[in-house]
Amino acid sequence: MSIQGIDAASVHRLTSGQVVTDLQTCVKELVENSLDAGATSIEVRFKQHGLGSIEVIDNGSGIAPADYDSVALKHYTSKLATFDDIASVRTFGFRGEALSSLCALCESVTVLTATEDEAPMGTVLEFDARGRVKSRSGKAARQRGTTVTLTKLFAPLPVRRKDLEKNAKREFGKALGLLQAYALVPCSKENGGVRFTVSNQLDVGGRKVQLQTKGNGSIQAAVTALWGPKAMENVVTLDIAFDVEAERGALKRLAPTTHVQVKGLISKFMPGCGRQSSDRQYLFVNGRPCNLSKVQKAFNETYRLFNATQTPFVIADIILPTDTCDINVSPDKRTIFLHSESNLIVALKVCLAASLHSFLTSAAGGTG
Numbered sequence: 001m002s003i004q005g006i007d008a009a010s011v012h013r014l015t016s017g018q019v020v021t022d023l024q025t026c027v028k029e030l031v032e033n034s035l036d037a038g039a040t041s042i043e044v045r046f047k048q049h050g051l052g053s054i055e056v057i058d059n060g061s062g063i064a065p066a067d068y069d070s071v072a073l074k075h076y077t078s079k080l081a082t083f084d085d086i087a088s089v090r091t092f093g094f095r096g097e098a099l100s101s102l103c104a105l106c107e108s109v110t111v112l113t114a115t116e117d118e119a120p121m122g123t124v125l126e127f128d129a130r131g132r133v134k135s136r137s138g139k140a141a142r143q144r145g146t147t148v149t150l151t152k153l154f155a156p157l158p159v160r161r162k163d164l165e166k167n168a169k170r171e172f173g174k175a176l177g178l179l180q181a182y183a184l185v186p187c188s189k190e191n192g193g194v195r196f197t198v199s200n201q202l203d204v205g206g207r208k209v210q211l212q213t214k215g216n217g218s219i220q221a222a223v224t225a226l227w228g229p230k231a232m233e234n235v236v237t238l239d240i241a242f243d244v245e246a247e248r249g250a251l252k253r254l255a256p257t258t259h260v261q262v263k264g265l266i267s268k269f270m271p272g273c274g275r276q277s278s279d280r281q282y283l284f285v286n287g288r289p290c291n292l293s294k295v296q297k298a299f300n301e302t303y304r305l306f307n308a309t310q311t312p313f314v315i316a317d318i319i320l321p322t323d324t325c326d327i328n329v330s331p332d333k334r335t336i337f338l339h340s341e342s343n344l345i346v347a348l349k350v351c352l353a354a355s356l357h358s359f360l361t362s363a364a365g366g367t368g
């Protein structure tokens with residue numbers, strides 16, 4: 001076979017399937033867009049655990065009429081103009097891939113949006129599989145903000161659709177887990193917090209609220225809303241700061257030391273409480289939920305110095321200069337490269353041990 005270019009429509013479908021790999025990433029992309037739009041209230045409505053439809057309603061900025069045509073085109077974004085901007089990017093999105101990918105992966109994608117100027121009347125936009133506006137004729141009542149509705153996720157990819165149908169409840173559970181992390185995000189920032197509501201509707205029976213936070217900005221309130229008042233009984237505030245020395249061969253433009261803060265909550269030692277599971281460990285970098293296996297290990301190892309039998313419940317936001325981490329590693333942006341990571345981990349362990357030690361010597365806890 002001779003070498004030929006793949007046609008544009010096929011390329012679009014191929015790459016889209018890598019951006020949105022499952023229900024969890026689909027919901028994550030929509031919620032991130034709402035947060036990027038400055039929403040203070042986000043509602044996620046599933047039908048049949050996401051098999052039927054997924055709807056995300058926010059009170060963010062809305063989309064301006066001039067942007068309707070480009071909003072779901074691949075690599076069209078309002079968040080990044082040149083590659084260099086990535087060193088300072090603070091938004092969740094920046095590649096302009098999510099909406100265009102979802103258009104290729106769902107039976108239908110509809111957006112109802114209104115900016116301050118259009119409210120209380122919004123415009124309904126329907127997109128085709130390539131992210132082009134199919135129709136923009138509809139008008140509907142809408143306060144400022146955006147509603148994105150997807151139906152039949154993965155309908156164009158039969159194998160993946162079958163898998164989603166087979167594992168609907170498990171996939172839904174994973175999506176809920178991720179939404180919990182996003183419901184905690186703004187708490188570590190100083191911007192007041194976001195009200196989150198997540199509900200699911202089955203064929204029979206009504207709509208069931210799965211998760212709800214008030215959005216009053218306190219991390220304690222969010223934890224209580226997510227897991228009940230008991231969850232707050234045994235946690236203490238985590239607030240440490242340290243300097244990390246740049247490793248050999250460091251980037252010239254970086255300062256020789258980086259100031260790092262770690263803020264959040266960590267559970268006290270609870271002798272006799274049995275094993276704590278590690279599924280309540282939420283790590284963030286500058287407010288972005290991510291997988292940081294080495295940092296997570298550092299938390300668990302340090303904790304084990306004081307408590308041999310338990311792993312901590314931990315919510316920790318690692319705050320560092322944006323140009324000392326690279327978030328453009330994986331399509332889902334959950335893998336992050338941290339500059340001088342080994343030094344950071346050593347410094348974190350030392351600082352964390354000192355902090356945990358002070359809980360021990362205060363009235364807070366005992367050893368395991």
Ligand code: ADP
Pocket residue numbers: 029033034036037058060061062063071072076077078079092093094095096097098099100145146
């Ligand atoms: P990215 O987030 O990387 O920019 P997306 O495909 O997720 O790419 O979104 C494309 C653009 O659509 C965004 O840059 C933003 O301008 C607009 N957008 C998407 N969702 C919303 C929303 N909920 N509110 C306001 N604008 C939105």
Ligand code: MG
Pocket residue numbers: 029032033092093094098099
């Ligand atoms: Mg996005």
